[in-house]
Amino acid sequence: MSTTTDHSRAVADGAHSHSAGHGVVPVGSRAERLTSFDLADIPVPTGREEEWRFSPVARLQPLFSEDLGAAGVRTTVVPAPEVKVEIVGRDDARLGTTGKPGDRTAVTAWNAFREATVVTVPAEAVASDVTSVRVEGIAKDATALHLLVHAERHSEAVVVIDHLGDATLDETVEIVVDDGAHLTLVTVQDWADGAVHASSHRARLGRDAKLKHVLVTFGGDVVRVTPDATFTGEGGEVEMVGLYFADADQHQEHRLFVDHAVPRCKSRVTYKGALQGAGAHTVWVGDVLIQAKAEGTDTYELNRNLVLTDGARADSVPNLEIETGEIAGAGHASATGRFDDEQLFYLMARGIPEVDARRLVVRGFFAELIEEIGVDSVEERLLASIEAELEKSMSVITGVATREVDA
Amino acid sequence: MSTLEIRDLHVSVETKEGAKPILRGVDLTINSGETHAIMGPNGSGKSTLASALAGHPKYEVTSGTVTLDGEDVLQMSVDERARAGLFLAMQYPVEVPGVSVANFLRTAKTAIAGEAPALRTWGREVKQAMEHLRIDPAFAERSVNEGFSGGEKKRHEILQMELFAPRFAILDETDSGLDVDALRIVSEGVNRAKANTDVGVLLITHYTRILRYIKPDFVHVFVDGAIAEEGGPELAERLEEEGYDRFLTAATA
Ligand SMILES: Nc1ncnc2c1ncn2[C@@H]1O[C@H](COP(=O)(O)OP(=O)(O)OP(=O)(O)O)[C@@H](O)[C@H]1O
Ligand SMILES: [Mg+2]
Numbered sequence: 001m002s003t004t005t006d007h008s009r010a011v012a013d014g015a016h017s018h019s020a021g022h023g024v025v026p027v028g029s030r031a032e033r034l035t036s037f038d039l040a041d042i043p044v045p046t047g048r049e050e051e052w053r054f055s056p057v058a059r060l061q062p063l064f065s066e067d068l069g070a071a072g073v074r075t076t077v078v079p080a081p082e083v084k085v086e087i088v089g090r091d092d093a094r095l096g097t098t099g100k101p102g103d104r105t106a107v108t109a110w111n112a113f114r115e116a117t118v119v120t121v122p123a124e125a126v127a128s129d130v131t132s133v134r135v136e137g138i139a140k141d142a143t144a145l146h147l148l149v150h151a152e153r154h155s156e157a158v159v160v161i162d163h164l165g166d167a168t169l170d171e172t173v174e175i176v177v178d179d180g181a182h183l184t185l186v187t188v189q190d191w192a193d194g195a196v197h198a199s200s201h202r203a204r205l206g207r208d209a210k211l212k213h214v215l216v217t218f219g220g221d222v223v224r225v226t227p228d229a230t231f232t233g234e235g236g237e238v239e240m241v242g243l244y245f246a247d248a249d250q251h252q253e254h255r256l257f258v259d260h261a262v263p264r265c266k267s268r269v270t271y272k273g274a275l276q277g278a279g280a281h282t283v284w285v286g287d288v289l290i291q292a293k294a295e296g297t298d299t300y301e302l303n304r305n306l307v308l309t310d311g312a313r314a315d316s317v318p319n320l321e322i323e324t325g326e327i328a329g330a331g332h333a334s335a336t337g338r339f340d341d342e343q344l345f346y347l348m349a350r351g352i353p354e355v356d357a358r359r360l361v362v363r364g365f366f367a368e369l370i371e372e373i374g375v376d377s378v379e380e381r382l383l384a385s386i387e388a389e390l391e392k393s394m395s396v397i398t399g400v401a402t403r404e405v406d407a
Numbered sequence: 408m409s410t411l412e413i414r415d416l417h418v419s420v421e422t423k424e425g426a427k428p429i430l431r432g433v434d435l436t437i438n439s440g441e442t443h444a445i446m447g448p449n450g451s452g453k454s455t456l457a458s459a460l461a462g463h464p465k466y467e468v469t470s471g472t473v474t475l476d477g478e479d480v481l482q483m484s485v486d487e488r489a490r491a492g493l494f495l496a497m498q499y500p501v502e503v504p505g506v507s508v509a510n511f512l513r514t515a516k517t518a519i520a521g522e523a524p525a526l527r528t529w530g531r532e533v534k535q536a537m538e539h540l541r542i543d544p545a546f547a548e549r550s551v552n553e554g555f556s557g558g559e560k561k562r563h564e565i566l567q568m569e570l571f572a573p574r575f576a577i578l579d580e581t582d583s584g585l586d587v588d589a590l591r592i593v594s595e596g597v598n599r600a601k602a603n604t605d606v607g608v609l610l611i612t613h614y615t616r617i618l619r620y621i622k623p624d625f626v627h628v629f630v631d632g633a634i635a636e637e638g639g640p641e642l643a644e645r646l647e648e649e650g651y652d653r654f655l656t657a658a659t660a
Contacts, residue, residue: 347511
């Protein structure tokens with residue numbers, strides 16, 4: 001028996017808790033989704049497929065091609081002293097262990113790369129510093145990139161992957177967290193305006209392994225990231241935290257999938273986004289599958305969107321499938337709201353100028369989430385980036401205000 | 408000495424069906440140090456007057472004037488009014504998630520005073536004001552009004568009145584929903600502000616019980632968007648006994 005929910009374009013506050021046992025047939029169950037290493041199995045999408053229905057497939061077209069090069073980005077790794085970095089051939093046995101590609105861009109990325117960058121945190125090592133992976137766009141040629149971040153048993157590390165510049169990039173990030181290891185992986189999409197980026201994150205967690213997956217998207221023309229996490233041993237814990245800020249005509253899509261394949265694992269998903277400007281579009285899809293044997297699962301996912309101006313659109317689809325009655329807890333919440341003018345009035349009635357009041361409200365919206373990240377350097381950068389984004393909308397707002405006064 | 412002067416104020420509220428006139432010619436003059444109570448039945452327009460004075464965008468002034476020491480208040484934006492010395496304690500204070508009370512108070516004080524308050528003295532001042540109002544110090548780190556009980560929200564409003572030291576404070580049903588102890592604590596806060604800063608107070612209420620703690624100099628009866636009768640504190644007592652029937656008949660006749 002299983003339960004599934006699908007809320008597209010949630011507009012009001014909706015919080016749900018689930019108990020298993022309602023005999024609802026899952027629509028497009030994640031368990032049945034085709035995954036494959038073989039290009040022929042996953043054709044070029046038309047845009048009508050479930051996993052592409054929100055995406056601007058025309059703008060992603062270059063990444064559907066089988067001919068992806070390697071020259072569009074420069075990757076620089078600055079490892080913590082305890083951490084090892086290698087460049088390996090595609091035949092390296094450590095690659096491809098985190099699951100098969102689940103969509104067209106993932107399968108083209110897998111088939112195109114020749115060399116991969118492997119970052120290893122050795123067993124029991126505790127990294128004394130952040131390991132930084134910088135992916136810089138240097139040319140617009142459609143490019144494939146493959147990274148593997150491997151935290152061996154009982155190790156601890158923070159790895160930050162930074163994307164900047166302009167690029168057309170199809171990326172795979174494999175994440176292996178062995179038994180008892182604690183890994184924080186941060187991916188920041190801070191691209192220049194024209195960048196087109198698809199990225200498949202595939203994580204595999206061992207027994208008592210802990211992954212904190214932090215995703216931040218600010219820049220780019222189209223960014224589509226699909227983080228998957230699969231538990232392979234009991235006691236695993238994954239925390240997914242996401243923050244995005246879309247401007248006019250930007251498309252930012254985050255589709256995540258947590259596969260509770262074994263008992264007694266825990267997942268927490270918290271994604272928050274702000275949108276401003278005509279044509280800003282964000283998509284959040286949160287698939288969580290609790291398989292029949294995954295007793296004692298504890299999961300909660302939440303997505304909130306704050307629409308700052310007219311003409312922006314946020315799609316939010318939490319999707320929880322429960323195949324067992326023996327769960328510890330399962331729930332989700334999704335809400336998309338407009339900027340609250342009453343909050344603005346309250347703050348301004350205390351003497352705070354409009355620009356500062358707006359800034360306070362938006363910062364407040366993201367505040368808790370940023371605290372959850374727990375990596376100081378990343379938190380500071382985020383606050384600065386949010387400021388920069390707000391700076392843009394403020395100029396729009398003050399522009400509008402002046403025009404109204406003039407009229 | 409400051410004067411807030413409201414002359415023949417007409418205000419409409421924006422509704423889906425178009426502009427709806429609520430205030431029909433309000434005249435009121437408040438000087439520093441004076442306390443004016445406004446009493447009137449539900450829906451008579453008391454909150455509308457408060458919101459219009461604060462500059463809420465939903466309320467449109469269709470005619471009349473409001474001046475603060477001769478300055479045209481109606482030309483000022485919401486934040487300018489607050490910086491000019493107007494303060495509105497709201498009937499339903501708004502929750503602002505993710506913005507801590509401490510951060511909010513400091514930001515507002517900075518805006519109103521035109522410069523950041525001295526770190527050390529400000530901390531002490533806030534702490535003491537919170538103590539006086541029996542607000543747990545832990546509230547400083549909580550989000551503004553979020554999850555506050557009705558009474559806690561009202562105390563937080565008066566905390567701001569004390570800290571921001573406005574020239575005129577409009578208290579919209581600050582007494583509603585308070586138990587006896589909270590009512591006394593809040594009233595003491597208002598009286599402290601009066602003693603310390605000579606603030607002029609416009610006190611909107613349904614009940615005379617708050618007027619036992621905060622002595623009004625004038626009582627105005629508000630009916631159907633205008634002041635129907637004015638008098639001293641004794642008028643409040645009469646209203647308590649007789650209700651508003653006398654005015655309602657007059658207004659509908
Ligand atoms: N936003 C609005 N949309 C429609 N009608 C409104 C709006 N705001 C106020 N009104 C109407 O204006 C009238 C006056 O409302 P107001 O809130 O000022 O009354 P009040 O005297 O404060 O009442 P109470 O004692 O219940 O607080 C009421 O009839 C109310 O329904
Ligand atoms: Mg009212």
